[in-house]
Amino acid sequence: MIGIVLVGLFIILMVIGIPIAFVIGIVSLLGFMNIPYIPEAMVPVKMLNGLDSFVLLAVPLFILAANLMNSGQISQKLIDFSLSIVGHIRGGLAHANILVSMLFAGVSGAAQADTAGVGKILIPNMKKQGYDTETAVGVTAASSTIGVIIPPSIPMIIFAGLTNVSVGALFLVGIIPGILVGVGMMVLVYFLSLKNQYPTYQRASMKNFIKKFLDTIPALMTPVILIGGIISGIFTATEAAAFASIYTVFVGMFYYKTLKLKDFPKILVDTLTLSSLSLFALAAASALGQLMSYYRLSTWAEQFFANNIDSRWLFLLIIIAFFLFIGTFMDAIPAMILFIPVILPVAISFGIDPTLLGIVTIMTLAVGLVTPPYGLCLLLAAKIGKLPIERSFKAVIPYITIVVVVLLVVAFVPGVAFYVPELISPDLF
DSSP states (O other): OHHHHHHHHHHHHHHTTOOHHHHHHHHHHHHHHTSTTSOTTHHHHHHHHHHOOTGGGHHHHHHHHHHHHHHTTHHHHHHHHHHHHHTTSTTHHHHHHHHHHHHHHTTOOOHHHHHHHHHHHHHHHHHHTTOOHHHHHHHHHHHHGGGGTSSSOHHHHHHHHHHOOOHHHHHHHTHHHHHHHHHHHHHHHHHHHHHHTOOOOOOOOHHHHHHHHHHHHHHHHHHHHHHHHHHHTSSOHHHHHHHHHHHHHHIIIIISOOOOGGGHHHHHHHHHHHHHHHHHHHHHHHHHHHHHHHTTHHHHHHHHHHHHOOOHHHHHHHHHHHHHHHTTTSOHHHHHHHHHHHHHHHHHHTTOOHHHHHHHHHHHHHHGGGSTTTOHHHHHHHHHHTOOHHHHHHHHHHHHHHHHHHHHHHHHOTHHHHHHHHHHOGGGO
């Protein structure tokens, strides 16, 4: 009965608009209050313990790196380089939007930072070039989801911390799915561009291309150094995030000379604001996870699936459908904190590799970044483009379809995602 009441309260608080982090905290507190021999002080204790992790320090550091990139106009360098590659194709600016999201993903690991930084530049430019607002907003929001699929990825770091899966393995598994999502979106944009006769840019000369490439090398080297360093064991994910921030400061201040000391107060405030939202939700989710452990929810879930589901494929479909639903009103980090400890033992019992479960979960929750009512990337892009959320969501639906198709391929043909890690570093598995 207590469980039913808490679930009902959770839903009611969500419906009336209370932020998810506070909803989780309130439900956790009330849940522990109904256990006589456990003091209410258990909630703040578990919240603090939930953040007592060296791995989690990577979250604010990667967000800092992304904000430094945006403030230092490194995003503009990536856009210029992307245009020199795909600008001559019909709908070149939309293609560049997707390509720069793929490049940006290799540095920041934060989809929201991609939407904010790239969107502020490209959405107004796309509208000036004759793109309708729906296309500008839809492409920008949808392509930002690649930021959590292509490594480095903050949700991958969280998942690794929850499951003891190698961060390097997760990073490698995300490479091909991220590329497939980006290429799929570019194919869709090409056909939409033919239909609507979106403009093209003049093909860049080899001299101009080389110039743009050389100018962008410091930024492009970041993911190579980060992923290579983690896989080779030179540094951990958190140390990689710290390096990314320091490296971005150096590049922005001394190479491009676009980052100034006066920019740092705003950068730090923005970083702390965004980091606090994620980390507070994570802390609250840790407390609720402890409450769920007390009620042995993972044991119940394992017994339920064992008695009712006899196929790993059906189990994966259920997990995908579940996280598609959860992602519409909850961020990926608290969603994983709450449910991965419950789902992981069941997945292992079905013979599913935890790394495969990780990439499937992360790709599924990435869809939630562009689905109302939560959809932070969709909300940011809609705000920049000054487009109502209903029209913004309609515009992003075709791109969501691309992500879901690639997700199903990855889930049911694991060799697609595991090709790169097995080729480069099979000892990670």
